[in-house]
Amino acid sequence: MSAGSQTRTEVMCLRLATHSASQHDQKYCIDLVRLRDYEGFVGSLLLPEAARRSSLALRAFNVELAQVKDSVSQKTIGLMRMQFWKTAVEDIYRDEPPVQPVSAELWRAVRKHKLTRRWLLRIIAERENDLEDRAYRNLQELEAYAENTQSSLLYLLLETLGVKDVHADHAASHIGKAQGIVTCLRATLYHSRRYRVYLPMDICMLHGTSQEDFIRGSREQNVRDVVYDIASQAHIHLQHARSFNKNVPDAALPAFLQTVAIDDYLERVRKVDFDVFHPSLQRRNPLMPIQLYFRSWKKKY
Numbered sequence: 001m002s003a004g005s006q007t008r009t010e011v012m013c014l015r016l017a018t019h020s021a022s023q024h025d026q027k028y029c030i031d032l033v034r035l036r037d038y039e040g041f042v043g044s045l046l047l048p049e050a051a052r053r054s055s056l057a058l059r060a061f062n063v064e065l066a067q068v069k070d071s072v073s074q075k076t077i078g079l080m081r082m083q084f085w086k087t088a089v090e091d092i093y094r095d096e097p098p099v100q101p102v103s104a105e106l107w108r109a110v111r112k113h114k115l116t117r118r119w120l121l122r123i124i125a126e127r128e129n130d131l132e133d134r135a136y137r138n139l140q141e142l143e144a145y146a147e148n149t150q151s152s153l154l155y156l157l158l159e160t161l162g163v164k165d166v167h168a169d170h171a172a173s174h175i176g177k178a179q180g181i182v183t184c185l186r187a188t189l190y191h192s193r194r195y196r197v198y199l200p201m202d203i204c205m206l207h208g209t210s211q212e213d214f215i216r217g218s219r220e221q222n223v224r225d226v227v228y229d230i231a232s233q234a235h236i237h238l239q240h241a242r243s244f245n246k247n248v249p250d251a252a253l254p255a256f257l258q259t260v261a262i263d264d265y266l267e268r269v270r271k272v273d274f275d276v277f278h279p280s281l282q283r284r285n286p287l288m289p290i291q292l293y294f295r296s297w298k299k300k301y
Contacts (some may be wrong), residue, residue: 146180
């Protein structure tokens with residue numbers, strides 16, 4: 001074989017290996033999001049093709065960070081994992097991503113859409129602070145957590161859609177807060193079984209409930225009143241987000257499809273009179289993909 005032929009063969013092999021690695025990284029992110037963030041997974045499939053893969057990379061990144069708290073037995077280990085992601089983000093912006101599927105896909109998304117570094121770092125910083133493993137002192141603290149995690153993710157999703165608009169940013173801020181509040185409510189049963197309660201302490205104190213009430217799964221009226229107040233705040237944020245509807249560009253709407261899941265949970269918890277432990281709230285809505293598609297078709301959030 002001539003030197004030229006050998007070089008061409010080596011280049012072809014390198015390209016095939018790179019393509020294979022890229023496919024593996026993409027599949028890893030798809031599988032992770034499908035398993036851990038099903039609603040986000042279905043919503044990502046409804047994004048324009050140019051943003052779909054990047055959206056899944058961002059959601060996989062968010063899942064990786066979110067599951068650190070529940071997967072480590074010691075805070076020190078959690079801090080080490082967060083430090084890995086801080087370093088990974090810095091390396092990604094130096095075009096030197098770690099050899100890790102989510103990092104590789106995130107690097108691809110950053111290069112393609114020129115994603116803002118501070119949103120990624122803000123998500124990491126907030127997840128790191130959350131390793132303290134304590135209840136939110138008040139509703140404002142929960143909203144700040146939601147803004148720094150869920151809203152930051154939405155700002156990044158808007159960037160993958162090429163949207164730079166102040167009205168879209170305002171809507172994203174409120175939707176992210178609603179998402180964070182609803183996620184806290186949805187996780188109440190999971191956490192209570194592990195003797196943990198993260199619901200805002202000021203609202204619990206207002207209604208005379210204790211952490212023990214939630215740990216033993218109390219369905220008394222004062223517990224329902226706590227859930228009602230927290231769920232109402234999520235609803236208020238949705239209303240605020242929708243007040244920008246007429247001014248938000250159509251291109252931004254696919255990023256806001258998660259309002260379907262927020263609406264769904266708030267309606268279901270209302271139907272069971274705000275009993276956060278009701279078995280029906282633990283089941284996935286089988287109509288969710290259809291509802292997401294219909295909302296996408298209507299171009300509303």
